[in-house]
Amino acid sequence: MTAAMLIGDPVSGTQTVAREKLEEIFEDVRSHPLYDHELYGCLNCGICTATCPSAYYYDYSPREIVQLLLTENLEGVYDVMQEKIWACAQCYTCAARCPFHNSPGGLVMILRETAIKHGMQSAKDVLSRSRAC
Ligand code: SF4
Numbered sequence: 140m141t142a143a144m145l146i147g148d149p150v151s152g153t154q155t156v157a158r159e160k161l162e163e164i165f166e167d168v169r170s171h172p173l174y175d176h177e178l179y180g181c182l183n184c185g186i187c188t189a190t191c192p193s194a195y196y197y198d199y200s201p202r203e204i205v206q207l208l209l210t211e212n213l214e215g216v217y218d219v220m221q222e223k224i225w226a227c228a229q230c231y232t233c234a235a236r237c238p239f240h241n242s243p244g245g246l247v248m249i250l251r252e253t254a255i256k257h258g259m260q261s262a263k264d265v266l267s268r269s270r271a272c
C-alpha cells in the first residue's frame with residue numbers, strides 16, 4: 140500500500156486509514172436498511188442544528204453530518220465517527236423540524252451502529268463508560 144492510499148486520522152494525527160477502509164465503512168452506512176428513510180436531501184438550511192440541544196452544548200452539528208453523508212465525504216464521515224456522533228442526545232427534534240423530512244438523529248444512530256461494527260475506539264470508549272455506570 141502506498142502512502143497516497145493512506146489518509147491521516149484527523150483526530151489523533153497519528154493513525155492512518157486506508158481508502159479501502161473508508162469506502163467499506165461508508166458502504167456499510169449507506170446500505171443500512173434505514174438509510175434511505177433518514178436522508179432525502181438537504182437544503183443546508185441549518186434548522187436542525189439551530190434546534191439541536193447537543194449543538195448548543197458541544198462542538199456538534201447535525202447539519203454537518205447530513206452534508207458529509209450527502210456529499211459522500213468519506214474522510215469527514217470517518218472523522219465525525221471518532222467523537223462527534225456520540226454527542227447526539229437522540230431526541231429527534233431535528234427530524235421534527237427538517238423541511239426535507241430527514242432524520243439526522245436517525246443517521247447518527249446508523250453511524251453509531253457502524254462504529255460499533257467496525258470496532259472503532261470511540262465506540263469502545265462509550266460502551267466501556269456505560270458499563271461502568
Ligand atoms: S434541517 Fe434538514 S434540510 Fe436543513 S440543514 Fe438540517 S438536514 Fe438539511
Ligand code: SF4
Nearest residue numbers: 191228230231233244
Ligand atoms: S436527535 Fe441528536 S442531532 Fe437530532 S436534535 Fe436531538 S441531539 Fe440533535
